[in-house]
Amino acid sequence: MRQLANQTVGRAEKTEVLSDDLLQIERRMELVRVVSHNTHKKMVACLQGQIGTDAEKRHKKLPLTALSQAMQDGGNQLGEESLIGKMMEMCGDAGNRLASELMQHEMNIEKEILDPLNQLAEVDIPNILKQRRQLAKLVLDYDSARARWLQATKSIISGTNTQALTAKADSLKEEVDEAMNKMELCKDQLSADMYNFFSKEADYARYYVTIHGLRSQRLERFWTST
Numbered sequence: 001m002r003q004l005a006n007q008t009v010g011r012a013e014k015t016e017v018l019s020d021d022l023l024q025i026e027r028r029m030e031l032v033r034v035v036s037h038n039t040h041k042k043m044v045a046c047l048q049g050q051i052g053t054d055a056e057k058r059h060k061k062l063p064l065t066a067l068s069q070a071m072q073d074g075g076n077q078l079g080e081e082s083l084i085g086k087m088m089e090m091c092g093d094a095g096n097r098l099a100s101e102l103m104q105h106e107m108n109i110e111k112e113i114l115d116p117l118n119q120l121a122e123v124d125i126p127n128i129l130k131q132r133r134q135l136a137k138l139v140l141d142y143d144s145a146r147a148r149w150l151q152a153t154k155s156i157i158s159g160t161n162t163q164a165l166t167a168k169a170d171s172l173k174e175e176v177d178e179a180m181n182k183m184e185l186c187k188d189q190l191s192a193d194m195y196n197f198f199s200k201e202a203d204y205a206r207y208y209v210t211i212h213g214l215r216s217q218r219l220e221r222f223w224t225s226t
Contacts, residue, residue, distance in 0.1 A: 015139050015146075017187050025194045026132060029125050032204070036121035040114060049106045051114070059103045068095030108214050113207050120204060128197060131190045138186050142179040149176045 018026070044051055049058040059065055071092035078085025149172040156165045 033121050033125040036117050040117040047106050062099045064099040068092045128193050135186045138183040142183045145175045145179045
């Protein structure tokens with residue numbers, strides 16, 4: 001905390017480890033995370049079925065399924081001699097097919113859009129941002145170790161016990177090297193993950209194109225089955 005405070009007020013030099021490109025990607029990632037989270041939330045609210053359930057249970061819980069069943073039951077009660085009964089039974093059958101198509105459509109949306117969006121917003125990006133916070137901590141550790149080492153080297157010049165001060169400076173230099181190695185390893189991994197995220201932006205954009213494709217497929221399946 002002291003090292004962070006020193007950097008804040010300008011008494012210690014803060015090491016910058018990420019390029020401008022990576023800093024821009026970092027800002028983009030946070031925006032993508034927020035947008036993906038909000039979109040996922042709104043899309044789930046649009047679904048009529050219960051997300052995460054199997055096909056049979058989801059189909060039974062659809063309001064359209066309940067309506068179709070009620071119309072079929074009403075048609076059976078009125079009998080085949082009733083025109084109203086026949087129409088109710090026909091409409092109930094059609095509604096049940098619509099419910100099946102809706103159920104399949106929503107399951108496809110969940111698999112091809114909702115699950116990937118959730119993975120992106122709640123797992124992939126947060127993991128990279130967690131690495132970013134870890135790197136920030138390692139930078140503080142490095143700067144702190146370097147500041148102690150620089151102070152020790154200055155003490156050698158003005159001190160009297162040169163041998164002891166030199167030994168202390170050498171020990172602190174080892175801490176600096178170790179801290180720098182940890183920082184560089186974390187930076188390299190973070191940079192690779194951030195550039196990998198950036199390279200997949202077209203794949204992420206394709207999720208939204210898939211929405212319209214699934215709608216078209218749903219309509220095509222329905223009219224083919226009628």
